[in-house]
Amino acid sequence: MHRVADRRIKIAAARADFLRFGHAETQSVPGLVAASWQRSFSAGVDAVSSQAAFHSDLDLTGRLMRCSEPVIARLSDEMAQMPLSIVLTDYRARILSRSETDKTIGTLLDEVSLAPGFNYAEASVGTNGIGTVLESGQPLYIVGPEHFLEHLQPFACAGSPIRDPLTGRVEGVLDISCLSEDASPLMHSLVRSAAHEIERNLLVDRSQRQQALFEAYVRVDARTRGAVMAIGGTVVMGNAVAQSLFAPDEQWTIHEHARYLMISPGQPIDQIELSSGKIVQIRGKRVVVGPDVAGIVVVVDIKSEPVLVTGQERPAAADLTVTQPIPAAAESAILSDASSLLGKRASSSLVAAFDVGAALLVLGEAGGGKVSLLAELYRHVVPAGRTVVHCADDVNDHGLGNQLEDERSTASIQPTLYVFRNIDRLTPAAVAELDAFLRERATSGRPRDGVAVTVSQPDLHADLLAARPYTRLLHHFETSVTVAPLRHRIDDLPDIVTRVLARRAGLRPATVSAGAMRVISRYPWPGNIRQLEQALDTALLTRPVGAIQAEDLPAYCHGGAPRLLSALEAGERDLIVGALHKAAGNRMRAAESLGIARSSLYRKLKSFGITVTES
Template sequence: MPETAARRLRIAAARADFLRFGPADTPAAPGVIAGDVAGVVAASWQRSFSAGVNAATAQAVFHSDLDLTGRLVRCSKPVIARLSDDMAQMPLSIVLTDARARILSRSETNKTIGTLLDQVSLAPGFNYAEGAVGTNGIGTVIESGQSLYIVGPEHFTEHLQPFACAGSPIHDPLTGRVEGVLDISCLSQDSSPLMRSLVRSAAHEIERNLLVDRSQRQQALFEAYVRMDARSRGAVMAIGGTMVMGNAVAQSLFEPAEQWAIHEHGRYLAMGRGAPVDQIELLSGKVVHIRGTRVGVGDNVAGIVMIVDIVSEAAAAPARAAAPVTSIDAAVEDPAVDGVDRSLLGKRTATAIVDALRQRKTLLVMGESGSGKLSLIVDLYHRVVPAGRSRVWAAEDVTANTLTFPAADAGLHAESGPMLYVFTNIDHLTAEAAEGLDRFLVALAASRWPVTVAATVTGPTLDPGLPFAELLARFDASVTVAPLRHRLDDLPQIATRVLATLTGPRGVTIGAAAMRVLCRYTWPRNIRQLEEALESALVKRPVGEIQSEDLPGYCHSGARRLLSPMEAGERDLIVNALHEADGNRVLTAQALGIARSSLYRKLKSFGITAA
């Protein structure tokens, strides 16, 4: 014990000289033995000094926007409870922080230590980042990435000198990212170096809980990814929900923008019906071949694991002009498709529809409700056949006797010019209507009338038990329109086109901030919901430039669950109050008559990311 006290005195002397002379001119303190000041502590002093931390007056800053109900808190609770029971006879405190060194919880075994820690703001909500309060067992753990034991004079600031703390980082077991820090703090005279081993063991237990807490889907996807990575020497990627994984080969072969494009195409393949194998050209010019394996849990698809091979690198312009034209090349170069969509999925879909229309194939277009199937077919048809006409038949308007020659269209005959017939939602046809449409398609195929036929089906799968299933034999080609959430690159163009349709010659535009809000939302009801959002914004701002505050409240929400009508109304009130307060959350809470902590919880729950 005397030796420990003497060592701490020498460290205190070294710290005093550091604060007096600065990092460059600090003389060797008399009696200081090499190794008394650990390298990680000396480096932390340097960082604290460079950050401008005042050793005498620095104070932790309070934050109220904390995630107090997330996975980290949930997985840590049983570990902290067990640790508190095991250490009940020692006066100490157990602290959990997030990855930004903000304290999420504190549990103490002794009321006195709790009171002392309150005096130095080591309490929920306060930020113990190294750049704010200097060397400590939380912020320095995050900066160094390792478990540490910081005692007395090793702390940079004066008010932490009486304490000792041992902290260990908590890593996400899948991504390796630091999720937070577990810290044990007590008075220096009650401390022991064993605290470091104790807190490190507890942190590992929390990491195991984090892994177990992953949903069955995530766990299944992770295990499939590990198996695939072990068998392959190439680039392996896995995508499912919020999980995105890629091995070192994938990271080295593809730039971030290329990885993102492959991820989005993987999500598209995961929701498809056929084999998840495809070849696409990235915007960088690389052509890649994707071999995917869907990962299922029960009847649900957890995600997809993909092996990605580079077929060819970006070619020079002359060689590219002479090369065979792939479907993606055609999407880029075909004037009928130019300007329709920017995303790979959008271009591929448009190219496939144009090819079918040019060859007068009977076309089946599938996709979610509101994804823009009808407008895409009609728009591309008039690009391919400028002089053509189009007519749309809704499923409810089709009966057994509606579609007969010549009653189907009194103006339809050989001299009337090319015509497009689109039958929407044929999966909703009654048995009698499906029979009538079948007779019409057979008669049309036998005629020489210049008619092109297309039909739409709503939903990701085709139910063979529905009446329309017998019609499938009459179609030559099929295309799936990806939902808007899988082609957000196209959203600025789509939003601009929708707005132009709604406003005509008024010249209303969408401001940059509003467009960012639109691009962050996932649009579960696709383009139809986008139309509704812009219609709502036009009520508030019928002319000029639409601003973010003009958009409905749900556009500002990234909530991953369906909100009840009451919750949706509450969300809209909060969004409006935030706009009126210019984003000031303190004033927003006051205007709503709720505590700031309640406001932050609601912002998190409703997924409100911008105001």
């Protein structure tokens, strides 16, 4: 007992020297703790005044919570006689849940903000049993003066990372905290054992998703003679018929379109044309496990195949639907600007609707270029026409009456496409005005005038269920067209980048190198074309003329993280990418310059989806 007290006194003295001089004799301090003190100091953590930040955007219904709940409940029952708290965090050190066996310990932990929603990352609150576990990637036991913050000194905590058994990715931390006088080294082994149990639950949970997808695939394959494929996460399956009927590039196209159908609203049924000229129908069934979609099983039928006509391959006429002819200029623009299946389809559908004067409902994610595409294609269909755009906020603030009166005088001699952007944001009064305009337009007899409205696709589905005001307008529209997000139109990226760069660079000779285009093609672009424009603007500031290089693009472009990052995460990612560029891709030198362990750097690279190529 005396040896434990003496050891803590020595650690406290070493910490005091470190805070005073920036360095200290650390023979009595564990190496991981000493390294954490240095990182905390370098991050600007104030040992007296720093506080944990609060976040409200927590995932309280995900796999980690689901797989941890029974383990935490059992652990709480077994440790009911000890005054301690069991804390679960996500991979960003944000506390998801806290369960205590004693009200007193709960009150004390509230005073230091060790509570749901607060972030205990090492860069925010210094050395502790959560953030330091994430930085080191291993279980730790932090007691009393080993904490960097003054107000954490009374506590002891044992934390262990929780890893996904298949990917190896750290999903969160399980932590047991108590007062230092109640601490026991057994807490260390206890929390490790519980964390391993949660990891087993994660494995079972993931296996259930894959098993459900496999079972659905087997059932569909047993009753279908045609091509059957299953797609979910990293799993792709296909029967012998699918392998024999479709070339590898055709299979890839079907897989990607199936992923698109899996996340799109409505029934997952569609008909597409493959690069070979085959027309195929895809009929899918989503596989749902709990609240999540585990994947999709599709049956693929060939509706028509290319036939040789005068030395050229053309689609057979049978089974094809004849639509309105597309004017030559518009068709040329569509084929030159859209290489992807979904891009061509959206453009063709819009042109066909313009040609017959159909009122259009255009769906798609924010920043996807819906309004720009409408204006451009209308100009091709009606060369003498113009496009007038009304934003929802302007209509809400100023009404439609005065604006439309001014526009109609010009419209009397010039065909006009009226575009109303984001009608899901309209107030009831604005909806009533637009409803009156659409009724008048339907009886005005101006066949070359057009009207289109845009809605964010996810919002449309949710709002229909909630009966929001703008749903009163939907009966006015004969046709709906979905503009797919940029991540599902990768084949269009080279053309889109060229056009955006030409518009942003003006007369400057600016191009994009092959390396930069590879980075652009790998990034998922959650902000779509609007975000791509911002990225190229940033690159042009770095390299005003000449070929834009990969390092000229914003740091986030080098990451493939399948989520939007917080401002703090984005800043951390930018520092990592900058360090890697300076180190020519050498991870060891980059980790040294950042003051973190290589294991921490590898974890962050995986979390942010950053790919590294050494020079």
